[in-house]
Amino acid sequence: QKEVEQNSGPLSVPEGAIASLNCTYSDRVSQSFFWYRQYSGKSPELIMSIYSNGDKEDGRFTAQLNKASQYVSLLIRDSQPSDSATYLCAVIPETSGSRLTFGEGTQLTVNP
Amino acid sequence: DTGVSQDPRHKITKRGQNVTFRCDPISEHNRLYWYRQTLGQGPEFLTYFQNEAQLEKSRLLSDRFSAERPKGSFSTLEIQRTEQGDSAMYLCASSLPRTDTTNEKLFFGSGTQLSVL
Numbered sequence: 683q684k685e686v687e688q689n690s691g692p693l694s695v696p697e698g699a700i701a702s703l704n705c706t707y708s709d710r711v712s713q714s715f716f717w718y719r720q721y722s723g724k725s726p727e728l729i730m731s732i733y734s735n736g737d738k739e740d741g742r743f744t745a746q747l748n749k750a751s752q753y754v755s756l757l758i759r760d761s762q763p764s765d766s767a768t769y770l771c772a773v774i775p776e777t778s779g780s781r782l783t784f785g786e787g788t789q790l791t792v793n794p
Numbered sequence: 795d796t797g798v799s800q801d802p803r804h805k806i807t808k809r810g811q812n813v814t815f816r817c818d819p820i821s822e823h824n825r826l827y828w829y830r831q832t833l834g835q836g837p838e839f840l841t842y843f844q845n846e847a848q849l850e851k852s853r854l855l856s857d858r859f860s861a862e863r864p865k866g867s868f869s870t871l872e873i874q875r876t877e878q879g880d881s882a883m884y885l886c887a888s889s890l891p892r893t894d895t896t897n898e899k900l901f902f903g904s905g906t907q908l909s910v911l
Contacts, residue, residue: 686836714898725885725902726837770836774898780825780889781850782900784836 683708688771688785696793701758703788705771708752715747717756718770720787726770730756761792798903800886806909807876814872815906819888826869827900828861829885837885843869844891876910883907 688705695701703717714733718726732738732745732754744757754773758765768787775783799818807813819826824845829837840859842850845866858876863869873880884907887900 716899725905727902728899731899772836780844780898781839781842782827782887782898783839784829786834786836 684785685709685775685783686771686773686785688769688788690786690788692789692791694791694793695761697761697763699761699792701761701765701790701792703756703758703769703771703790705754705756705785706752707754707771707773707775709773709775710749710752711776712773713776714774715745715754716772716782717743717745717754718772718784720768720770722767758790761790763792763794766791798886798888798901800884800903800906802906803904804907804909806911808911809876809878811876812872812874813876813908814870815884815886815908816868816870817886817888817903818868819886820901822890823888823901824866824891825889826863827887827889828869828871829887831883831885831905832881840871873908876908878910881908881910 686707717730719729720726730745732747735747738745742759746755768789770787771785772782801816826843828840831837839852841861843863846863858874861871883905885905886903889900
């Protein structure tokens, strides 16, 4: 079982819609969860971090964490063409020290 | 804030040659990471330093790979006897000391794209 799994996509949504990205993780005692955005040919950049169960909102982005289900998601409201990128879910497994472990990413395309 | 700097941006080499990459982290960051990323995949952890100490190394990492951070500042990643399968983007990242969870955010450099012919 992979440590972090994401819907491989690609995901395509129309401009203005809500994009929903999902991720599951295997280490039940993980405490730190992140979403990175990566534009084609660029390096990953952090857009959201979440540590507690529930929702965390930042502008058009909402991260959701459910530790019981070992599930973390990212919602992008009012999607824009500039949101078109690969979204990487990342977890620090509690057994790993400080190693950030990434999923394979979900490629999102927002169509004008 | 100059960010994480990596050099070179691109490297083309022939199979069997040695290559070395450099990473300069953000100045106040004492933790430094190397990752490798191939097309369509997420970054794969290679190794991690806290100051000059190499604290973790991926079990998947061949002994042809070696990394150093001699003075706890910049780091180098060397690949000996390169193979075509080594072709990838090599990413460096840094972060603050882990005093609490808010310091676990990694800041990535632009990466070094390696092509082995």
